[in-house]
Amino acid sequence: MTSQEIAFVIVAGIGSLAALRLVTSKNVVHAALYLVLTLAMVAGVYLLVAAEFLAWVQVLIYVGAIVVLLLFSLMLTKAPIGRETLDNQQRGVAAIVGAGVLAGLVFLVQDTFRGTRIELQQAKTADVGISIFRDFVLPFEVVSVLLLAALVGAVVIARKDEAPSGGESRRTIVGPRQEVRR
Amino acid sequence: MVKFAWLIPSLPLAAFFLIVFFGKRMPGKGAEVGIVAVGAGLVISLGIFWHFVTGGGPEVHSLTFFDLKSFRLEIGENIDGLTAVMFVVVTLVSLCVQVYSTAYMHGDSRYTWYFAALSLFTGSMLNLVIADNLFQLLVGWELVGICSYLLIGHWWEEKENSNAAIKAFITTKTGDIPFLFGIFVLTFAAGTANIPEIQHLAENHEIATGTLTVAALLLFGGAIGKSAQFPLHVWLPDAMAGPTPVSALIHAATMVAAGVYLVGRLFSVFAPSGHALAFVGTIGSITMLIAAFLAMVQDDIKRVLAYSTVSQLAYMVAALGLGEHGYTPGLFHLFTHAFFKALLFLGGGSVIHAVHTNNMSEMGGLRKKMPITYATFGVATLALMGIPPFAGFWSKDEIIATAFHTHHYAIWVVTLLTAMLTAFYMTRAVLLTFYGEYRGNGHPHESPKAMTYPMLLLAGLSVVAGFVGAPFVSGGFKSWVHFGAIEHEPFSYALAVLSVGVGLAGVAIGYRLYATYREREPLTALGPGYTLLVNKYYLDDLYMKGIIRPIQYGISRWVNWTNQNILDGAVNAAAWLTRKLSLGVDEVDRKVVDGAVNGIAFSASKTGGFLKYIQSGNVQRYAVFLFVGVAILAIAITRL
């Protein structure tokens, strides 16, 4: 039991609990805050395995940008609060599936990697940068373009249509839903 | 001239086809073709006859149609003395009859067909005579039977004429059955159907006598039918329903002589077998007597002549039954009989043509009104009765003498008795027809030249034809027609006087009874005997009621029953079965097949109705399936 392992257990434990509360809480804002906690703990795990650049990127992007985005969307969509409104009818099946996935993965891991150890080396940021821009420059460029596309797409999707008759435009995208309802 | 012999049967046969196709358009309506054809045949026949008179020998030729090793079918000619004699007889009588018919059948509605049938008959008879193998002979045999049927039924609108034609055909056919089997036995035993070869084999004892007896008896069955011997003689009197020239040609001179000719031609088969000869002789004897009795009581002039023909044929048959010594006399009698019997028929026809009735009770006193007919009829009668020097004496007397010399005394007595009866009934016929007062209602007059000229020719022959076979002639008939060695029988005056005396006795009795006409037939004095004779010994009734009707009605009833119950029953059962089967198939089709199809559709519909619930529209539900599937796959791939 090394010191890292002890630290890891603490961090991972908090993270797991937070994740669990995330998926079971009745309050959407609480769920978002639990998400923050989980993501922060994950950043902590990165630090423990000496991936410092990654840890800070995690905090920056995930906690900084994505969670904020989620909170904004929760606010805009006036999400309701309460157990019945938040969980659907297949909770039981979902729990079974989740447990099954967990069991399967744990079994696999234990079967394969029981007792292996990682020798930690510090990953310098400069090395990461070099690796990106030397070995993985193409994926880097592609991901950049992807971000661009996502940006443009999000704007296009979410903006209000400026049609001549404003009342009808809302219907054209979704379709005449009244008629198809059985 | 002998090499033209094949023309003799071919010309009349060709004439037949010409008359059938073109006869109606010709000026003479086809008669001229027939007469020319048979006339040419007569000329050639006389040439061949001359060949034999001048001492020529027999000739045999044949063409093979096909030859399977076990059986050979050929057509050929066998010309010997007997053939030459028959040629002359057939062509000459046929010529006379055809010329006579141009007047007798004048105005008949089927004149052309009559001449066609006469030509066909002549050609077939000549083919029968010229045949050198049994099957060719059989072809001729059957064809003359058909022509007889056609010609007897010439006026078939009257039911009794068609009945007579059928009776003739069926009766001769009954005789043809053993005939056919006889041909088979003989061909099989000899290994060939060729007549000269069979004769050669039989004479050299290469065929067993038992086989020859069987073959001879079977062949004689055909002769019994065709030559109207007892018990198949019943058709010949009824055949008088045909036109009189037909009776003259077919039922006096030629076709009925075919049976006698058959026995003569195949005599080598008969001669070694004593049993066959005895049978032949017995049948001949019986027939000649019963026919002579029947001729006495007839009112129809043609029936008298018909029974007379039967009786004279029996003479020939009995003569052949005497064995080799009887061969020449029997065939000589055939030769002479043809002429005077044909003449008798033609004379009778002339009378009938004049008075329009066959019944002698309505005739009488015609000798002044029809002198030529009377004269020729008289000559023929004298010939028939066997009065010298007419032809019949030489031939009939020889038979009677041969019977005595071969020690067949029973047959000798029968022939003498028949001779007396013959004279008696012919005297009766002549007296009733030509003497006394005319008892009818018509205006009889002499017949036209076309009818009288042939009669005169035949009358001449009835006088002189006998001389070719007379004993004081060297060579002559017996050198042309003989079996084994040529005979030189010494002429017995005693027997001749006896037979002539018996004949004159018959004439005397006849004259006594019929010189003055009496209303009541004198012979009714015989009482029950007379009734028996008038009913022809009840033989016709026996045949009809005893044999024909039971078979006809019995079989037809049975056949009808079979048809109704078994055949129709089978058909109906098949139909019923098919209906039931189709109902069953329908059930299967509706319940099973349609049920299966509907069932599939139903189950598809139900399955779809069940599966549609998977489409919940709920994405998370789909995601559940996705994860479950992934988990299963992960386990499957990593663990298995």
Add this chain to the structure above:
Amino acid sequence: MISLLAATIRLPFLLIFAALLFSCGVYGVLARRNAVLVLMSIELMLNAVNVNLVAFSGYLKTLTGQVFALFVITVAAAEVGIGLAIVILIYRNRETINVDEVNLLKW
């Protein structure tokens, strides 16, 4: 025995942690009604994947895993952006972001 100086950590720890996060994410995706909460659960799953990548990157002594985890974070960001845009659009049209009610493909 606790060793404070050795810089090692047992691999299964990391992997099990990742598995926990992942299964929570699975449960959330399947069980939550709110579309935004579903997206949050998806983020959880992506984070679990990242942890896995980093763990193996350390195990194999290569930087590839970390670089790839970087890319995953980027893609996750893009995806959340688009996803939320769609959610807002749905809300605008349907007045609800309850995924149960977006079921036009129901039979």
